[in-house]
Amino acid sequence: MKTLVLGIGNTLLTDEGIGIHVLQALEPELANWSDVTLLDGGTLSFTLAGPIEEADALIVVDAANIKSKPGDWTLLEGEEMDAFLMSNRKASVHEVGLTDLRAIAILAGHWPEKRAMLAIQPQTIDWGEHPTPAVATAISPACTAIRDLIRTWHHVA
Incomplete structure (x- = not known):
């Protein structure tokens, strides 16, 4: 099963770049996992439609307003992810883009059945290269949750 882990964000805007920081933390371990691709999605573009359509499973990591304390995170799977994207269009700078990419993948006939969004509540979105x-305290548990989800999806102990 081809799994795409897509980190979203702008690393020049403090907490806005958390998706990329999580991706970078995952890279040393997951880079060697077969059938797992880590992709820096930056601030999104329609060029990401292809990799999403080619994936059997998709995990998106992004800063999002989950109406919680800074650093809190949640893992939204399947239709729960879709509902969040569709009902919270302004919860993050990127969710309009994710909604658009979802629509493109559905029109192309391939929105991964196994999909999840790991959303992390930002504190500050302002100039700065670090969360x-x-x-930043969310990075380690977010990595663990992503590894566990991939293992579950791949049925690997």
Whole structure:
């Protein structure tokens, strides 16, 4: 099963770049996992439609307003992810783009059945190359949740 882990964000805007920071933390371990691709999606573009359509499973990591404390995170799977994207269009700078990419994949006939979004509550979105301390604490547990989800999907112990 081809799994795409897509980190979203702008690493020049503090907590906005958390998706990329999580991806970078995952890279040393997951880079060697067969059938797992880590992709820096930056601030999104329609060029990501192809990799999403080619994946059997998709995990998106992004800063999003989950109406919680900075650094809190949640893992939204399947239709729960879709509902979040469709009902919270303004919860993150990128979710309009994710909604568009979802629509493209559905029209092309391939929105991965196995899909999830790991959303992390930002504290600050302002100039800066590092996440705030509160949001940086989410990196390790987010990585663990992603590894566990991939293992579950791949039925690997």
